[in-house]
Amino acid sequence: MYSFKEDNINNFEHLKTGDRLLYVDGVTVSFDGFKALNSLSLIIKHQELRCIIGANGAGKSTMMDVITGKTKPDEGSVIFGQSLNLLEMDEPSIAQVGIGRKFQKPTVFEGHSIFENLELAMKSDKRFFKTLFAKMSKAKKKNIEQTMELIGLQDFYDKKAGILSHGQKQWLEIGMLLMQDPKLLLVDEPVAGMTPYEVEKTGQILTDIARTHSVVVVEHDMEFIRSIAKKVTVLHEGSVLAEGSMKSIQENEKVRKVYLGE
Secondary structure, three states: OOEEEEEEEHHOOOOOOOHHHEOOOOOOOOOOOOOEEEEEEEEOOOEEEEEOOOOOOOOOHHHHHHHOOOOOOOOEEEOOOOOHHHHHHHHHHHOOEEEEEEEOOOOOOOOEHHHHHHHHHHHHHHHHHHHHHHOOHHHHHHHHHHHHOOOHHHHOOOEEHHHOOOOHHHHHHHHHHHHHOOOOEEEEEEOOOOHHHHHHHHHHHHHHOOOOEEEEEEOOOHHHHHHHHEEEEEEEOOOEEEOOOHHHHOOOOHHHHHHHOO
């Protein structure tokens, strides 16, 4: 089993340990000789909105698979918080400690109301008798209502999720993820197939969430990235090619050569 070595942090000495929520160090993943990740290293801070971009095959999905426990790397370290080694944990355990992932295609309970979807997703004891006799506290009800406001669905309180547009279903799934009380949200291509209004609203939702959570957004829509980005990481051939503000990424010669052929 892989172990975390404190001296591996030397590349990130400028960042205090208490600021780090997720530390990926030297992670390599190979599939039949192809390196999907090649000594990938990055840090996500508390309450940070990070955008990850890169061409198809750059390693974005594999990176999220490693963080969430779906894929085990050949080598490297993935540390959550101060000392949790995610490589020693399975997918349910990783979700329990506070990492939530939203895939591109929304999955909601279309026959249930918006409120019920959020209630079902709430982090709680799911054992049969606990669920059967559970009564919703005022605090939990308030939490659900606040989440509905955050995702812009407060007017759909008792409406069935099946009537929602594609974009609204995306917002509902983001809300369902929030009900699990994650510290880190991994969001995969959230605005694919959305109307311009829905794209703008999604940017607002993710920006609001990042005030209290860390959010990693993987997206191909560069206009959307430009609208929300504080810090951007560019992946290329399984490694970090460049990292910084959107302006610095656009002016980066390595990025221009790889993506624009200049």
